[in-house]
Amino acid sequence: MYYCTRPHCPSPENRFPDSPDPHTKSGIFCQACGMPLILKGERGYYQTIKPVGKGGFGAAFQAIDLKSVNQRQCVIKRLNIKIDEIREEYKNPEIVDKIVEGIKAAFEREARVLEFLGDNNGNIPTLYDYFSFTAPAFGQQEELEFKYLVQQYIQGENLSQELRRKGRFSETEILDFLKQILPVLQFIHDQNSIHRDIKPSNIVRETATQKLFLIDFGAVKQVVSGETNMKKSVPFFTKVYASPEQRSEEGRIGEVYPSSDLYSLAVTCLELLTGITPVDYLNNNYGNWRQQASRIISPSLANILDKMLKVNPRHRFQSAAEVITAVNEYRITTQPDHSVNNNNSTKPITKPSQNLKFLLIKSAFLISLITTGVIGVNSYLQSSTKVVEVVEYAKYGIKFKYPKNWQETPAIDKLTRIIPKNMNSSSLTPEFFITIEELFQSETLEDYTKFSIGQIEALGQNAKIIKSGKIQLGETQGYQVVYEFRDNIHKVSFQEMQVWIVNGKKAYILTYRAEDKSYPEFAKTVEDTIIKSFTLEKPTSEKPINPIW
Numbered sequence: 415m416y417y418c419t420r421p422h423c424p425s426p427e428n429r430f431p432d433s434p435d436p437h438t439k440s441g442i443f444c445q446a447c448g449m450p451l452i453l454k455g456e457r458g459y460y461q462t463i464k465p466v467g468k469g470g471f472g473a474a475f476q477a478i479d480l481k482s483v484n485q486r487q488c489v490i491k492r493l494n495i496k497i498d499e500i501r502e503e504y505k506n507p508e509i510v511d512k513i514v515e516g517i518k519a520a521f522e523r524e525a526r527v528l529e530f531l532g533d534n535n536g537n538i539p540t541l542y543d544y545f546s547f548t549a550p551a552f553g554q555q556e557e558l559e560f561k562y563l564v565q566q567y568i569q570g571e572n573l574s575q576e577l578r579r580k581g582r583f584s585e586t587e588i589l590d591f592l593k594q595i596l597p598v599l600q601f602i603h604d605q606n607s608i609h610r611d612i613k614p615s616n617i618v619r620e621t622a623t624q625k626l627f628l629i630d631f632g633a634v635k636q637v638v639s640g641e642t643n644m645k646k647s648v649p650f651f652t653k654v655y656a657s658p659e660q661r662s663e664e665g666r667i668g669e670v671y672p673s674s675d676l677y678s679l680a681v682t683c684l685e686l687l688t689g690i691t692p693v694d695y696l697n698n699n700y701g702n703w704r705q706q707a708s709r710i711i712s713p714s715l716a717n718i719l720d721k722m723l724k725v726n727p728r729h730r731f732q733s734a735a736e737v738i739t740a741v742n743e744y745r746i747t748t749q750p751d752h753s754v755n756n757n758n759s760t761k762p763i764t765k766p767s768q769n770l771k772f773l774l775i776k777s778a779f780l781i782s783l784i785t786t787g788v789i790g791v792n793s794y795l796q797s798s799t800k801v802v803e804v805v806e807y808a809k810y811g812i813k814f815k816y817p818k819n820w821q822e823t824p825a826i827d828k829l830t831r832i833i834p835k836n837m838n839s840s841s842l843t844p845e846f847f848i849t850i851e852e853l854f855q856s857e858t859l860e861d862y863t864k865f866s867i868g869q870i871e872a873l874g875q876n877a878k879i880i881k882s883g884k885i886q887l888g889e890t891q892g893y894q895v896v897y898e899f900r901d902n903i904h905k906v907s908f909q910e911m912q913v914w915i916v917n918g919k920k921a922y923i924l925t926y927r928a929e930d931k932s933y934p935e936f937a938k939t940v941e942d943t944i945i946k947s948f949t950l951e952k953p954t955s956e957k958p959i960n961p962i963w
Contacts, residue, residue: 416451417462418444419475419492419560420549426465447552452480453490453562455543460564462490472521476567479542486567488542493521493561521561524631527607528565537598537627539566568629570621573686574614583686585711591686592741594626595679600734602628603672610670612678613655614685654692655681658725673722673730676737680722687711802943805830810850812922815947817939820846832944834936844928844936846944851921862916863893876900880909888949890915898930909933913945922950 418426425446442451453460458481466489467474475490501510525544532540543564551557571579573591583591595617602609609631616630653661657677660670681692684703687710703723711719718740724730731737802815805822807829816832823831831847870877881896892915900907910927926940927933 415463416442416444417464417475418447418449418451419453419462419473419490419562420444420447420449420552421473423447423449423552448550449552450547453545453547455545455562455564457543458482458564460488460490460543477564479564487569489539489565489567491563491565493518518561521563525563527605528563528631530605531602531607531631532566535598535601537594537625538602538631539568539627539629541565568618568620568627570619570627572615572629573617573619573682576619577614577686577689582689585687585715588683588687588711588715589741591626592679592683592737595628596734596738596741598626598628599672599675599679600738603675603734608670608672609675610660611652611655612675612682613652614682617682657727659727671727672733673727676722676731676734677724677727680719683719802947811951812848813947813949813951814944816846816944844926844932846924846926846940849923849925851923856918857916857921859891859893859914859916862914862921866893866912866914867895870895870897885913885945887913887915887945890917890950911937911940913948915950917950924948 416428416430418428420426423444423446426444428445428451430442443449444451451461453462458479460477461480462475462477464476465473466476472491472493475492477488477490479486479488497510497514500513501507504510504513525541528538528541529544531538541563544562546559546561549558549560577583599609599612609628611630612628616628618627618629619625620627655678657670657674660674684690685692703719718737721740722730722737731740802817803820804813804815806813810829812829819835820832821835823833829848829850831845833843833845867879867882870879877897877899879895879897881894883894885892885894892913894911894913896909896911898907898909907930908927909930910925913924915922924945926937926944928936
């Protein structure tokens with residue numbers, strides 16, 4: 415299998431009846447666009463086999479290092495600057511030029527920083543290669559220069575995936591997590607670098623060793639020697655995890671400090687501890703987090719996180735070393751109260767870590783799982799679903815209805831998330847949500863469907879498609895798939911319904927999912943009330959909602 419790395423390639427998957435000799439290292443081209451399928455770097459030759467991520471500034475591919483003795487796997491990042499979108503956003507040509515140059519410089523700095531950091535720290539992926547390549551002209555496209563990074567491939571799952579699989583982290587697990595990650599951050603900061611995008615999905619636990627790796631250094635910024643201890647730069651961060659200083663001036667330009675990484679690390683800890691999305695705390699800069707989290711952790715850890723989350727950077731810990739000292743000195747002197755207040759009654763928390771496996775198909779749709787109820791009752795199902803709320807997101811051209819006995823809740827990277835009201839406590843709440851995916855190019859419904867179905871089939875024998883076919887949403891044709899997924903470790907099965915439509919460079923995905931035993935309770939309501947009422951019109955704004963990669 416060979417995968418073309420050219421943006422907008424009409425058919426990037428390439429298969430050959432006979433595998434070409436890798437020692438030839440030439441003469442292998444994309445059958446659709448003529449792009450070389452074996453990339454020549456400074457230190458090796460690389461065969462990309464599948465995409466593993468994409469975002470506003472680039473794409474990542476899983477690849478094989480053909481020159482290595484054992485044909486090792488690696489990850490290739492390709493810089494992709496969407497110049498048209500930047501011009502539309504910023505208008506001023508001088509600002510556009512400055513941002514484009516800043517993106518290129520940031521990518522080049524990533525290579526230099528990664529090479530040093532990876533060679534000198536065992537918790538950062540090693541940089542194998544860095545090179546530029548001029549792609550041959552294709553169709554109306556002129557020759558274009560692309561920049562590539564080749565990095566160590568970490569086999570494992572990120573902490574966002576782990577949270578969905580095993581449930582909330584205990585205080586002991588958080589302390590172990592901090593003891594692993596804080597020395598890595600201290601090492602990074604000692605090299606006058608700042609990561610700027612600490613979040614669960616950027617921390618991977620290697621399966622073989624259980625060691626944590628800090629990944630995605632596209633956000634690393636070098637602090638210029640001789641200047642102040644901060645750096646203004648292009649906005650590489652995810653808003654809900656970013657410190658207030660990073661989010662200043664609408665997040666376009668922000669000053670960063672080592673304590674900015676510590677702030678994001680504390681937000682990550684809160685999400686892992688509570689399973690609650692950071693959106694719930696963001697409006698007041700996490701000023702109310704203790705009301706929801708302090709009852710499940712000791713005062714000692716709560717005080718550490720509280721200091722890391724101070725709005726003023728000067729009031730936080732000023733280095734990771736200071737936090738390490740605090741973690742080592744503070745003992746869990748008070749046992750946390752493992753109870754929650756629910757309508758003035760106290761009920762024990764049912765920890766979902768023993769039976770939760772939550773499947774996500776696309777990495778751009780990462781959210782935190784809220785561990786509330788799943789078990790419905792007949793009286794609830796018999797309540798009226800004819801009374802509906804009408805929701806309109808004019809900015810995205812979206813309009814739909816949902817029953818009044820459901821409610822909207824905030825969620826990361828989702829346009830909206832809706833769950834049934836008054837559910838009893840259990841391991842997973844049936845939920846419906848809408849996501850919008852930015853595409854590299856205009857795709858047909860058939861193209862996107864082929865890709866999405868392929869992602870499900872790639873899960874292997876644990877995933878089974880139950881229903882699949884076209885569906886009409888108003889005047890727009892979409893595609894619907896229902897599939898189940900079996901978690902053999904925790905003996906739990908889930909079902910998920912996805913409906914997607916494609917319009918230009920955007921895919922609109924409507925998702926309903928629940929444990930298999932609860933899935934039928936609300937499936938008909940979701941289909942008849944929410945999905946059938948969904949309409950897509952011309953949006954008032956084309957700004958994407960996904961965070962920057």
